[in-house]
Amino acid sequence: MHLALRVVYANPDLAKAEVKKSMENTIGFIETKTQRAELRQELQQYENPLYVIDYEFNEGDTRVGASIVEIMKQLGDPRCSAYFTAVDGDYYGVPLGITGNLSDYQTKCSHFNITKYNTPVVWMPAAESFFLRAEAALRWPEFGDAQSFYEAGVKTAMEETGVSIGEYLSSTNTITGYSDPVSGYNYTFTTNGLTPAWDASANFEGKLERIATQKWISLFPNGAEGWAEVRRTGYPDLIDTKTNGSGNVVKSELGPRRLPFCLQERQNNTAGVALGVQALGGADNAGTRTWWDKNTRF
Numbered sequence: 001m002h003l004a005l006r007v008v009y010a011n012p013d014l015a016k017a018e019v020k021k022s023m024e025n026t027i028g029f030i031e032t033k034t035q036r037a038e039l040r041q042e043l044q045q046y047e048n049p050l051y052v053i054d055y056e057f058n059e060g061d062t063r064v065g066a067s068i069v070e071i072m073k074q075l076g077d078p079r080c081s082a083y084f085t086a087v088d089g090d091y092y093g094v095p096l097g098i099t100g101n102l103s104d105y106q107t108k109c110s111h112f113n114i115t116k117y118n119t120p121v122v123w124m125p126a127a128e129s130f131f132l133r134a135e136a137a138l139r140w141p142e143f144g145d146a147q148s149f150y151e152a153g154v155k156t157a158m159e160e161t162g163v164s165i166g167e168y169l170s171s172t173n174t175i176t177g178y179s180d181p182v183s184g185y186n187y188t189f190t191t192n193g194l195t196p197a198w199d200a201s202a203n204f205e206g207k208l209e210r211i212a213t214q215k216w217i218s219l220f221p222n223g224a225e226g227w228a229e230v231r232r233t234g235y236p237d238l239i240d241t242k243t244n245g246s247g248n249v250v251k252s253e254l255g256p257r258r259l260p261f262c263l264q265e266r267q268n269n270t271a272g273v274a275l276g277v278q279a280l281g282g283a284d285n286a287g288t289r290t291w292w293d294k295n296t297r298f
Contacts, residue, residue, distance in 0.1 A: 001022035001023075001129075001132045002124070002128070002132060003018065004016075004018035004019045005019070005132060005232075006228070006232060006292055007292045008232075009292070009295045010291060010293075010294045016140055019136045019143065023133070023136070023143050023144075030126050031129060031156070036122060036160070037124040038123060039121040039123070045117070046117065047117065048114055048121065049121065050112055050221055051112070051115065052116070054111050054112045061102065062111075063094045063110060063111060064112060065094060065096070066092075066093035066094055066095040066096075066178065066239050067093070068083075068217070068220060069084060069091050069092060069110065070175065070178045070239070074175045075171070075174070075175065075195075076168065076171050076173045076196070078158070078163045079157075079158065082113060083113055083220055084110040084111070084112070085110045085111040085113050086110070087107075091110045092108055092109045092110055092181055093109055093110060095180050095185055095242050096239070096240075096242065096255075097241035097244060097245070098180075098182075098242055099242070100183060105182055108181055108182055109182075114221070122222065123222070125156075125157065125160055125218055125219065126156050127153045127156040128218065130152045130153030131150070131214065132215075134147075134149035134153060135212070137149055138207055138208060146211070150210060150211050150214065151198065153211075153214060153218070154196070154214050155169075157214065157217070160218075168196050170196075171197055172195045172196075172197055174191060174194055175189040175194060175236075175237075176188070177189065178239055185242045191209060192205045193209075194209050194210060194236070198210065205297070208233060208235065209235045209236065212229060212233040212235035212236065213236040215229060216230065216235070231255075231257060231289075231290075232292070232295060233295065234295055234297055234298040240252045240253055246286065246287070249285050249286065249287040250285075250287045254287075254298065256286040256287070257287060257288060257289045257290065257293055258286060258288060258290050258293075260284050260285055261273045261276060261277070261284055
C-alpha cells in the first residue's frame with residue numbers, strides 16, 4: 001500500500017488495484033510498536049547514524065528544521081519534547097536557505113532528541129499503516145472509514161513515541177505564521193483548515209491535509225520518506241527557503257523535487273545517466289519532477 005499510494009497521482013487505477021490487494025491480504029497490517037520495521041542490531045554497540053550526523057558531523061552544526069518544529073508547536077503536539085531538545089524551555093528550528101552567522105543558529109536551535117546508542121532506526125512506523133489506510137479510504141470509501149483510520153494513526157504514533165495523547169484529537173489549533181528567532185525572517189502558512197481534530201465537513205483536500213500532515217510528523221526523523229510525502233501530496237505547507245541560490249531552477253514554494261545524478265555516476269556510468277536523463281523528460285537538476293511526482297494541485 002505504501003508503494004501503491006506513492007504512484008496515486010501518476011497512475012490512480014494501478015494505485016487502487018494495489019490498495020485493494022493490500023486491504024484483502026490475509027496476513028494483516030503492522031499495527032503496534034513491536035511489529036514496526038526498525039534496525040535494532042547490537043544496539044549497545046550500534047551508533048545511531050542520525051545522532052552521529054546531528055551531534056558529530058562538522059563539529060555538531062546540524063539542527064532540526066524550522067517547518068516541523070513550528071507545525072508541531074502550533075498544533076500543540078505533545079511529541080515536541082520527544083523529538084527535539086529544548087533551548088531556554090522552548091523548541092526552535094533552522095529555516096532553509098539561511099545566511100549570516102551560523103553560530104547563532106547553533107546556540108538558539110534544537111537538536112534531534114536521540115541518544116547515540118539504544119536508539120533504533122525506524123524504517124516504517126506502525127502508525128504509517130493506519131495513515132495509508134486512512135488515505136485509501138478517503139480516496140475510495142469502499143476501503144473503510146478515513147476518520148477511524150486517521151485517529152487510530154495519531155493514537156498509535158503517540159504510543160510509539162511514548163507520550164500521552166491527551167486532548168490532541170479534539171484540538172482545533174492550526175498553523176499560522178513563523179518568525180525566525182535569529183534573522184527575523186517571516187512566513188505565513190497556507191492551509192485548508194488544518195487542525196488535529198478531524199472535520200467531517202472539510203473537503204477532500206482538507207481531509208487529505210490532516211492525514212498527510214500527521215503521517216509526515218509520525219515519520220520523523222526519516223527525512224527521505226517525509227520529503228517523498230511532501231512532494232507527493234503537497235502537505236504540509238513548509239516554510240519557503242529564506243535565500244534561493246538555485247537561480248530559480250528550484251521554486252522556493254515547491255522545494256527540490258529530486259537529487260541530480262552525482263559526479264561519480266556521470267564519470268563511471270555515462271550511458272546509464274543518459275538513459276536516466278532521457279526518462280526524466282526534463283533537465284538533470286533538482287527542479288525536475290520524478291515520474292511519480294504528478295500532483296497537479298501545486
